[in-house]
Amino acid sequence: GESVGLHLPTLSVQEGDNSIINCAYSNSASDYFIWYKQESGKGPQFIIDIRSNMDKRQGQRVTVLLNKTVKHLSLQIAATQPGDSAVYFCAEHSRGDNFNKFYFGSGTKLNVKP
């Protein structure tokens, strides 16, 4: 079956540095990807999404890169701030699946050191 996973379960960065969080997926039919941020005790918060016909998408301080050749997704956070400390996970959807079926990664915990 499909799997959405992460390379690094925990990432520690210095405040002000850039952060890169990675996600690998296995289904070549996946065509829509989402990044979520989940702070302790809260629900997942939508950050940014990207369709498979794009390689890159930018938001406010965040950039998502999609490499379909190696089935890899990354989230880059510029000038990381203490408020960015959270668990980040990716989600993936495949056109061949039920419209409402998503696969979720297990998450990377980002620690921002002041």
Next chain:
Amino acid sequence: DVKVTQSSRYLVKRTGEKVFLECVQDMDHENMFWYRQDPGLGLRLIYFSYDVKMKEKGDIPEGYSVSREKKERFSLILESASTNQTSMYLCASRSFSYNSPLHFGNGTRLTVT
């Protein structure tokens, strides 16, 4: 901004009790979902609904039922709570547009004793 509101942040119930978890969304989304989130297991889909009175089983529907009488409201029901249903429950909604994300509520942490 989409707002998905879950009625309770924390609940403590006894084994065998009937438990209702309520969720309301304010964006007129057709699709609503219930997930549970457990350490090491990630997010698992319990049920979803794509329209009023319509529902479909997710990956782990056993021990749960749902109700969607109004478009904005989706309820999760534990008919007879058990300790293995202690978990964080997350409600989400999504529009019918293909490339649209799930929007989550803040979760209900249910403890069954």
